Amino acid sequence: MITFTLxxxxxxxxxxPQMPLLWYLRDAAGLTGTKYGCGMALCGxxxxxxxxxxxxxxxxxxxxxxxxxxxxIEGLDEKNAHPVQIAWAENDVxxxxxxxxxxxxxxxxxxSANPSPTDEEIEQxxxxxxxxxxxxxxxxKAIKAAAGSEKA
Amino acid sequence: MTTHSPYxxxxxxxVATGTGLTLGLTLLPKSTAVAAAQSADSHxxxxxxxxxxADGTVEITCHRSEMGQQIKTAITQIIAxxxxxxxxxxxxxxxxxxxxxxxxxxxxxxxxRRNLARLQMAGATAALLLKQAAAKGWQVNAEDCExxxxxxxxxxxxxxxxxxxxxxxxxTLPLPEEGLVKPKARQDWRYVGxxxxxxxxxxxxxxxxxxxxxxxxxxMLYAVIQRPPVMFTQPESVDDKQTKNIAGVVKxxxxxxxxxxxxxxxxxxxxxxxxxxxxAMQGADALVVTWSKNTHNTYNSEAEKKTLxxxxxxxxxxxxxxxxxxxxxxxxxxxxxxxxYAPLLAQxxxxxxxxxxxxxxxxxxxxxxxxxxxxxxxxxxxVLKIPPENVTVHVTLLGGGFGRKAKPDFAAEAAxxxxxxxxxxxxxxxxxxxxxxxxxxxxxxxxxxxxxxxKGNTVAWKHNTVFPTISSTFSTEANSPSxxxxxxxxxxxxxxxxxLQLEKGKxxxxxxxxWLRSVANVYHAYAIxxxxxxxxxxxxxxxxxxxxxxxxxxxxxxxxxxxxxxxNYGDPIEDYPIDTGRLLAVLEKATAMADWENRKKQQRHLGxxxxxxxxxxxxxxxxxxxxxxxxxxxxxxxxxxxAGTVVNPDHVKAQCEGGAIYGLSCxxxxxxxxxxxxxxxNFHNYQVAxxxxxxxxxEVHIVDSNAPPGGVGEPPTPPFAPxxxxxxxxxxxxxxxxxxxxxxxxx
Numbered sequence: 036m037i038t039f040t041l042x043x044x045x046x047x048x049x050x051x052p053q054m055p056l057l058w059y060l061r062d063a064a065g066l067t068g069t070k071y072g073c074g075m076a077l078c079g080x081x082x083x084x085x086x087x088x089x090x091x092x093x094x095x096x097x098x099x100x101x102x103x104x105x106x107x108i109e110g111l112d113e114k115n116a117h118p119v120q121i122a123w124a125e126n127d128v129x130x131x132x133x134x135x136x137x138x139x140x141x142x143x144x145x146x147s148a149n150p151s152p153t154d155e156e157i158e159q160x161x162x163x164x165x166x167x168x169x170x171x172x173x174x175x176k177a178i179k180a181a182a183g184s185e186k187a
Numbered sequence: 188m189t190t191h192s193p194y195x196x197x198x199x200x201x202v203a204t205g206t207g208l209t210l211g212l213t214l215l216p217k218s219t220a221v222a223a224a225q226s227a228d229s230h231x232x233x234x235x236x237x238x239x240x241a242d243g244t245v246e247i248t249c250h251r252s253e254m255g256q257q258i259k260t261a262i263t264q265i266i267a268x269x270x271x272x273x274x275x276x277x278x279x280x281x282x283x284x285x286x287x288x289x290x291x292x293x294x295x296x297x298x299x300r301r302n303l304a305r306l307q308m309a310g311a312t313a314a315l316l317l318k319q320a321a322a323k324g325w326q327v328n329a330e331d332c333e334x335x336x337x338x339x340x341x342x343x344x345x346x347x348x349x350x351x352x353x354x355x356x357x358x359t360l361p362l363p364e365e366g367l368v369k370p371k372a373r374q375d376w377r378y379v380g381x382x383x384x385x386x387x388x389x390x391x392x393x394x395x396x397x398x399x400x401x402x403x404x405x406x407m408l409y410a411v412i413q414r415p416p417v418m419f420t421q422p423e424s425v426d427d428k429q430t431k432n433i434a435g436v437v438k439x440x441x442x443x444x445x446x447x448x449x450x451x452x453x454x455x456x457x458x459x460x461x462x463x464x465x466x467a468m469q470g471a472d473a474l475v476v477t478w479s480k481n482t483h484n485t486y487n488s489e490a491e492k493k494t495l496x497x498x499x500x501x502x503x504x505x506x507x508x509x510x511x512x513x514x515x516x517x518x519x520x521x522x523x524x525x526x527x528y529a530p531l532l533a534q535x536x537x538x539x540x541x542x543x544x545x546x547x548x549x550x551x552x553x554x555x556x557x558x559x560x561x562x563x564x565x566x567x568x569x570v571l572k573i574p575p576e577n578v579t580v581h582v583t584l585l586g587g588g589f590g591r592k593a594k595p596d597f598a599a600e601a602a603x604x605x606x607x608x609x610x611x612x613x614x615x616x617x618x619x620x621x622x623x624x625x626x627x628x629x630x631x632x633x634x635x636x637x638x639x640x641x642k643g644n645t646v647a648w649k650h651n652t653v654f655p656t657i658s659s660t661f662s663t664e665a666n667s668p669s670x671x672x673x674x675x676x677x678x679x680x681x682x683x684x685x686x687l688q689l690e691k692g693k694x695x696x697x698x699x700x701x702w703l704r705s706v707a708n709v710y711h712a713y714a715i716x717x718x719x720x721x722x723x724x725x726x727x728x729x730x731x732x733x734x735x736x737x738x739x740x741x742x743x744x745x746x747x748x749x750x751x752x753x754x755n756y757g758d759p760i761e762d763y764p765i766d767t768g769r770l771l772a773v774l775e776k777a778t779a780m781a782d783w784e785n786r787k788k789q790q791r792h793l794g795x796x797x798x799x800x801x802x803x804x805x806x807x808x809x810x811x812x813x814x815x816x817x818x819x820x821x822x823x824x825x826x827x828x829x830a831g832t833v834v835n836p837d838h839v840k841a842q843c844e845g846g847a848i849y850g851l852s853c854x855x856x857x858x859x860x861x862x863x864x865x866x867x868x869n870f871h872n873y874q875v876a877x878x879x880x881x882x883x884x885x886e887v888h889i890v891d892s893n894a895p896p897g898g899v900g901e902p903p904t905p906p907f908a909p910x911x912x913x914x915x916x917x918x919x920x921x922x923x924x925x926x927x928x929x930x931x932x933x934x
Contacts, residue, residue: 061401067394073618073869074617074869129392132255132391132396133587134537134586159879162878165870169881170845172881173844
């Protein structure tokens, strides 16, 4: 039996300890905001926070989340008003939206570690998150807006 | 929802005709109801796009698939505008697949261009009925009334009534004569032409949207399929012992094998059904399958490349001819020739294909991320041998489409498996499945020869295009480019060259070929505009100036005069001429944005291309920096689009940004085959643009235009690769004759 915190609620799990967290979230917990994109930690669509760190849930076995604090897009902010979410809406970032949960989770983790990232730091942190719609310029803009570092 | 209580009762009393408040206002002028009229089970009465409910909520139904192009928002803007509805009292619904809506195949950049006028009429009809209902109550002329902020206002008296208070009456009125319905004048637009935020924004930022991959129903099984590695091969032996030992695996089913032509039929293979995704994935991995062999097993991309290039270099079949290119080439002062090669590509939408099917004896219900819901109905009906009208297709949001999801084989797989399993089944394509078993953007080779006169003018142009055709997916006979593909940036070559000869050559297909954003425009624009740049250097003329010279004077090109088959993307050439003036204008603007004239002084390396596709004009300037190790980056891209009338400028801008980055992916990605099987598997060996590859800055200008709407989703993609290739030449002197462009150039 594994116990952990998911979006501030204690949960337990007794299934296959090798199952990646992604499938627990999507199939068992019904939290489909976290997406499947590649299954190999190559695209970032499945990004969640584990104890605050951006982590690819598609390669993280359930065994590794014991006693951890997991946050998904659904739990990022009670009112969906995290600065990143606000900036995403204000900059009309999403196109299809599929990768954007992962993008926002990655961006939120970046900003909590580095409240005022440079362009290069943004690129470095976001390089594992693919967007096929090509919303990258707006992602960059939104992260800077959320950081309050957008220069006029 | 504020002003109407006492007044509402009085008003209704005055005009009540016994209809309930719940009646929707669901009407459509005859001209826009053609498809509905043709539908066997349709009633002409409902307007399939608009309902006004008893509380005055305007429900707008989007009949096109939403895959990021923001068509749900655009359609909402168009209809809400005609009604002058309060945006807060409008909801947008997604239509099921149904021919009553007319065409729903969301490809070809035609959702706005084919629907703007039609939806304006639908909206204006609803508005007129509301005005007539109010006028009836007030006993005034409907012509003296207007819709204003979710109310009907009687202009002379200033009387006003909320939509909620007249919907019951409006619902009883006969459909107005078509001639009476007048959409708003352009200057009165309230939402159209404005940057309105996506209607799905709140759900996207909270992670509560539903895509095909997200669907679930009671008692559902999850299916992952091991498909034939080589097209049309089948399992010779299947060992599923290990699979069946995996906890959660419920069933292993061998699927029927597809045969040529592929159409949208499932490929076949072995399906593992489990009670969760992870077990199904593990189960599929654990299968040990040996596969039969066929002629496609000999397909190797390297060998095929050689064949395609040889075919391109030989004489092809002439498809357009002006003057005598062969004679002019012989007489030319200088000749230039080049061969261009572009590999297969996978669309690779972020959401791999997925579909959920629930099947009974003679009905099926499908939830899927499809670009083409009516084709989904048809293929599911075919697989289950039931009538198409018994198939309900619910369209979820699409996590990208790019043409892949216009081919609904995945929905047919789910339907077949659901019937066999006797339970609802969700088919999940893994990324590996998406990359290895797709409908690929075709591989192509092109050879172009040009002759220059003593002044450096291009006087002869001979261009042969060779690629396995999309038609091969639908016909075993098809073995050379179809006229439909030649119309995409090839036969409509806009250059004013006196001697022009366009040819095509034969090529066999060994994989399923399909559409990818902009389709044949991608490789045609790459070859034509890279070659145009080569000619500029050969003539010793500035690249932009030479491109202007090639395009020639502003004029309308009449391809019929040259006997060329051209369908103009299915729209009348009178409404959408091939207008070189507009092409020159976007070229001028994009180069001005880039400060093209001063680039050398500033030591900036720029490349340019300008291309008309899907009835819109896009010019792109790409700036490249190359470091001493050969790594290149794109500090800036400048894009000017003339798409005629634009519904949402911010979303058009977004399509230009995204379309450019998709074009970049087309220039750096490659799918190849070895012994008939695709070599790439996932994003580590199929290169797509990441944030660090994308232009650091993209500037977009949208030409202010009253022209009829052109396409937007696709046109920004084709000019990007040639502009990039030309910028790399400016920076390094290396010509990009082959794609993909390596991320690190040899220096």
